[in-house]
Amino acid sequence: MAEFSRRVFLGGAAMAGLSACANGVGGNGGATIDARVDATRDYLFGRYPGTADLARNAKGVLYMPLVTEAGFGIGGGYGRGALRINDVTVDYYSATRATIGFQIGAQQYAHALFFMTEGALTEFRRGTGWAVGADVRYATPDQGASIGKETTEIDPVVALVFGQSGLIAGATLGGVKYTRIIP
Template sequence: MKNTIFCLLLALPLAGLAKSAQEINILADATLERFAEEITGGQRFLNEAAAVLVFPQVLKAGFGIGGEYGEGVLRQGGQNVAYYSTAAASIGFQAGAQSKAVVVVFMNQQALTDFRGKKGWKAGVDGSVAVIKWGVGEDINTLDIKDPVVGFVFSNKGLMFNLTLEGSKFTEISR
């Protein structure tokens, strides 16, 4: 409970950056286009997924204590089905701000059902999100992905490796 309250307090200044459904949709389209361009086989991979949750802009800021917040859209079969926020808190050496895009892919219907069944789904507690790593030129469709939920994190420079989404909380919002 303390972690949730702490996380919300840190995210409040960033929450003022709330976007409309139309803004989220436009940014999500651009993020998915980038996904398909940067990841060989990415579009086919997304087409085979049960659903994809896209956070086009997750802002993180901190000085010793940090917080991050972003809003996104859950798409199933190419249709927008719900909007979500993500928030997380961190403590440790950090200073400044950054922006990233997060794409969470639900590989099967059961993983999606479990996610949607929670009022606030926390990565690492309610389910695990495997952040995928692979070599340059490798086709994602040739990987043997067994994880039910797979995450991808992009910075301005491209796909980021060695990151985790553990501790991120995803909550449905109205737009």
């Protein structure tokens, strides 16, 4: 049992290190994050025009321009982004993801959370930041999909994952921790 625990710890540490390196930790000041959020927002609105209306109706939008995730049995992911209200950055957040289950591969993707009510936005900003879920997912360079729900995807929050690249397959149980940061 001690050997398994050591492997779990070392595997998780390796995944976190890989995820952090791929996201340029240390070089992500507020201006850099804002520039990435602008590019992500523009891509999202250009590729999926209905999302511009969704953002206009939202009380706030959390954009995570780049989340890097890798897993082999145990997985981890990391990314940084910004919460915007009326398209103005009010807070910066990191997203740390941990998963366990059948999985193999690595991927990068962007995601956005649209908070459609003041209550949902307030709850997110004051809450612990955890979202738990179970999913079956895949991503290839040409396409990506996710079948599953997270607690943040229940109305009045709309979650969109887009721009997937990499190769990952699996069925996992995991969680995401959104943490307010000072870049």
